Amino acid sequence: MARWIGFTHNGASGFGRLDGERIEVCEGDLFGETKPTGQVLALADVSVGLPCRPSKMIALWNNFGALMEKQGLSRPEAPLFLIKPANTFRPSGAVVAVPEAAGRGLYEGELGIVIGKTARDLTEEEAADAVFGYTCVNDVTSSAILKADASFTQWTRAKGLDGFGPFGPVIATGLDPEALTVRTLVNGRERQNFPISDMLIPVPRLVSQLSQGLTLEPGDVIACGTSVGSGPIPKGATVEVVIEGIGTISNRFE
Numbered sequence: 001m002a003r004w005i006g007f008t009h010n011g012a013s014g015f016g017r018l019d020g021e022r023i024e025v026c027e028g029d030l031f032g033e034t035k036p037t038g039q040v041l042a043l044a045d046v047s048v049g050l051p052c053r054p055s056k057m058i059a060l061w062n063n064f065g066a067l068m069e070k071q072g073l074s075r076p077e078a079p080l081f082l083i084k085p086a087n088t089f090r091p092s093g094a095v096v097a098v099p100e101a102a103g104r105g106l107y108e109g110e111l112g113i114v115i116g117k118t119a120r121d122l123t124e125e126e127a128a129d130a131v132f133g134y135t136c137v138n139d140v141t142s143s144a145i146l147k148a149d150a151s152f153t154q155w156t157r158a159k160g161l162d163g164f165g166p167f168g169p170v171i172a173t174g175l176d177p178e179a180l181t182v183r184t185l186v187n188g189r190e191r192q193n194f195p196i197s198d199m200l201i202p203v204p205r206l207v208s209q210l211s212q213g214l215t216l217e218p219g220d221v222i223a224c225g226t227s228v229g230s231g232p233i234p235k236g237a238t239v240e241v242v243i244e245g246i247g248t249i250s251n252r253f254e
Contacts, residue, residue, distance in 0.1 A: 002172070004170055005023060006091070008049055015051070018170055021044065023042075025039040025041060048092050051135060056086075056217075056220055057089070058220065067226070067228050070228055088160055088163060096140070103144030105164065106230055109138060110137040110241070112223050113206070114133050120213070123208060127211065134175050134246055135221065136167060136243050136246055137249075138184075139159065140165065141164070145157050166249055167223075172245055178202070180195070180196045180246075182196065182227075192226070193229070194226075210222065
């Protein structure tokens with residue numbers, strides 16, 4: 001198992017393996033060949049950045065049994081998703097400014113699958129091999145924008161505002177996603193706590209189905225969808241998404 005982190009130190013960006021409070025700095029391609037530089041930095045001495053730069057974030061809807069039952073939805077035959085643009089991405093520690101037109105943002109704690117190789121039209125067996133690791137995601141939504149026009153549900157605008165897709169703080173490899181639990185805390189108070197084992201479409205099938213006709217690139221993040229407990233973010237609140245084995249992504253929303 002490894003935990004990969006992106007960072008800025010003395011004005012320069014880099015990446016490395018996080019071991020406790022120490023970063024073993026590496027060079028090369030995170031999704032190709034990497035090697036240690038020999039430099040070791042203290043986590044406290046760097047600014048945490050994005051662990052990778054996705055070409056896209058694919059965000060799932062209706063992918064957990066508990067939420068499906070609560071909302072009276074039917075089980076989807078194929079993944080229901082939208083794509084969040086790069087302007088939404090923010091690292092742990094970043095402050096997100098919520099525009100007045102968005103009203104209160106909604107937090108949605110999620111597991112993120114990080115793709116490790118260019119892939120299309122995968123079988124489930126091939127899909128499992130295409131997964132590099134996992135990260136924490138807060139798939140923020142503006143409910144005010146989402147249904148502001150009765151003629152068109154504005155998924156892209158409601159979820160595509162600046163800073164509405166924080167993920168990180170690391171990419172963890174070697175994890176069994178079925179054993180993971182997602183927790184979301186708002187100002188320290190737990191609001192969500194749900195198991196990934198409740199996902200309607202498990203990871204290999206999900207990656208396989210998404211890859212049919214849609215090329216997945218190294219670093220792309222698949223936000224697996226949320227479960228019960230999503231809610232509004234009070235102005236000035238800090239939202240944390242916690243997944244044991246990965247870590248905690250924490251952002252303040254103003």
